[in-house]
Amino acid sequence: MKTPPAPPAHAQAFPWASVCLIAFTLGVAAQPALASTLLYERLALLRGEYWRLWTGHFVHFGSSHLFWNLAIFTVASIWSERLAPARTRLLLVVSPGLIGLALFGLDPALATYGGLSGVATSMLVFLSYTQLARLAAPATTNKNEPLATSPTSDRWFWRAVLALVVLKIGAEFALQQPLFTRFAPAGIRAVPLAHLIGVLVATVMHRNLRGFRPRFLPRRTG
Amino acid sequence: MPHGYSSLARVFRPALFVALVLSALLLAGCFSTRGPRKTERSSSVVSYLYPDQANPLPPTSIPVLRLPLRVGIAFVPGKSDISEQQKTVLLQRVAAEFKGRDYIQSIELVPSTYLRAGGGFANLNQVRSLLGVDVIALVAYDQVQFTSNNLLSLSYWTIVGAYIFSGNKNDTQTLMEAAVYDIASRHLLFRAPGASRVEAGAAAAYVQQRLRTDSTAGFDAATTELIANLKLQLETFRERVKNAPGEVRIEHRPGYTGGGSLGACFASILGLLFLARACACICTRHRT
Numbered sequence: 001m002k003t004p005p006a007p008p009a010h011a012q013a014f015p016w017a018s019v020c021l022i023a024f025t026l027g028v029a030a031q032p033a034l035a036s037t038l039l040y041e042r043l044a045l046l047r048g049e050y051w052r053l054w055t056g057h058f059v060h061f062g063s064s065h066l067f068w069n070l071a072i073f074t075v076a077s078i079w080s081e082r083l084a085p086a087r088t089r090l091l092l093v094v095s096p097g098l099i100g101l102a103l104f105g106l107d108p109a110l111a112t113y114g115g116l117s118g119v120a121t122s123m124l125v126f127l128s129y130t131q132l133a134r135l136a137a138p139a140t141t142n143k144n145e146p147l148a149t150s151p152t153s154d155r156w157f158w159r160a161v162l163a164l165v166v167l168k169i170g171a172e173f174a175l176q177q178p179l180f181t182r183f184a185p186a187g188i189r190a191v192p193l194a195h196l197i198g199v200l201v202a203t204v205m206h207r208n209l210r211g212f213r214p215r216f217l218p219r220r221t222g
Numbered sequence: 223m224p225h226g227y228s229s230l231a232r233v234f235r236p237a238l239f240v241a242l243v244l245s246a247l248l249l250a251g252c253f254s255t256r257g258p259r260k261t262e263r264s265s266s267v268v269s270y271l272y273p274d275q276a277n278p279l280p281p282t283s284i285p286v287l288r289l290p291l292r293v294g295i296a297f298v299p300g301k302s303d304i305s306e307q308q309k310t311v312l313l314q315r316v317a318a319e320f321k322g323r324d325y326i327q328s329i330e331l332v333p334s335t336y337l338r339a340g341g342g343f344a345n346l347n348q349v350r351s352l353l354g355v356d357v358i359a360l361v362a363y364d365q366v367q368f369t370s371n372n373l374l375s376l377s378y379w380t381i382v383g384a385y386i387f388s389g390n391k392n393d394t395q396t397l398m399e400a401a402v403y404d405i406a407s408r409h410l411l412f413r414a415p416g417a418s419r420v421e422a423g424a425a426a427a428y429v430q431q432r433l434r435t436d437s438t439a440g441f442d443a444a445t446t447e448l449i450a451n452l453k454l455q456l457e458t459f460r461e462r463v464k465n466a467p468g469e470v471r472i473e474h475r476p477g478y479t480g481g482g483s484l485g486a487c488f489a490s491i492l493g494l495l496f497l498a499r500a501c502a503c504i505c506t507r508h509r510t
Contacts, residue, residue: 060481064486068489072488072489111477112478112480115483117481120482120484154502157499161492164492164495168488188479188480188481189480190481191480194480
């Protein structure tokens with residue numbers, strides 16, 4: 001008896017990791033008292049409160065700051081998780097910590113940091129890579145993590161997204177000020193380093209873990 | 223009635239009458255014949271900062287503000303001073319309105335004992351070193367109180383009227399001004415005024431008490447207006463700094479607060495790209 005063909009991956013994967021992180025971000029915004037415990041604070045990190053490296057990204061400095069970061073994160077993360085669930089979930093776990101760690105090591109003057117943009121940039125870049133990979137070589141689709149096929153050739157779009165991210169980061173470094181945004185409360189500086197690390201983490205994840213699938217998950221067939 | 227007593231009474235009655243009239247006149251005179259009176263208390267930022275200079279030279283260096291700022295706030299020493307307690311209450315009100323802003327690290331209330339009359343920037347530099355403030359808001363004031371009599375003051379002739387009828391009219395005019403200076407560069411960053419007028423009537427016996435109450439009310443009302451104007455001027459100053467970065471240099475202290483933000487513009491450009499992609503998709507499908 002012939003078994004029915006497996007449904008496409010994007011129809012199977014519910015983006016629960018993205019949904020959890022979105023809910024967590026909104027929860028932190030709804031409970032401002034949590035911010036003092038979760039915010040990236042260099043002094044607190046030196047005291048041993050290492051969770052702040054990861055949780056600091058989910059604290060925001062205002063409603064506008066939260067809204068735009070979360071808007072881009074929601075789209076990029078959910079889309080990406082539906083296309084490549086395992087790697088996206090790994091990226092969602094790893095990238096906040098790695099970005100926090102890099103900020104701690106590379107920017108000692110940074111006393112306090114908050115905002116999801118580093119992780120959102122990481123997700124956006126990873127989504128672009130994943131889409132470009134689908135369009136470039138459908139034959140290389142990994143059988144452990146099959147990718148949904150793209151209906152149209154929109155390679156230019158994903159390249160434009162990548163170019164926009166690179167342009168933004170480059171300009172922010174060059175001008176030493178945020179390019180597309182202004183913080184409502186003065187005295188807060190944009191940290192393009194967080195975006196750069198986000199891009200690097202996504203690049204490494206895409207290049208080196210194409211066939212990644214946790215061992216405890218059953219192998220897909222077909 | 224004995225004869226001796228009635229003759230004594232006859233002698234003393236006119237004298238008693240005269241004494242009563244005289245004392246009434248004297249008392250009423252105390253209450254009413256002084257005419258309009260004026261009390262003035264004031265302090266001046268110019269006399270404090272430039273005590274012996276008719277034409278002070280303008281500062282030449284560009285002010286550098288290191289965010290978040292440590293701000294001091296003080297009353298300029300003046301003549302006929304208001305009480306230290308009253309000053310503290312007013313300064314606390316101003317400070318409370320500006321605490322909690324991200325670009326302000328701390329607000330120190332500088333006691334009057336730290337400032338000496340005509341101390342100038344040398345004195346401010348001492349305060350800067352002692353309290354660690356970069357910017358100081360100097361609050362100066364000018365309060366004038368007038369007291370005059372109205373028609374009811376005629377009742378003061380009865381003595382009792384001086385306790386009952388409000389025959390005095392008090393007019394208290396207060397002007398306060400806060401001038402915010404960058405101590406290092408001696409630059410006036412911005413200034414804001416606050417004014418009030420309090421009018422009240424009082425019986426002669428309570429004029430001084432009423433004047434003190436009016437003085438306090440005048441300072442309170444002027445401070446309320448001063449706070450509102452300070453907020454306005456602060457926003458104007460922030461806009462000025464954004465639009466003319468050469469006027470004031472903004473730096474960040476080591477240990478700055480950073481935020482990761484993508485912003486509305488970035489999201490809009492992405493949205494436009496996505497819209498273009500959707501249009502391209504529709505066109506391709508139509509063609510096929």
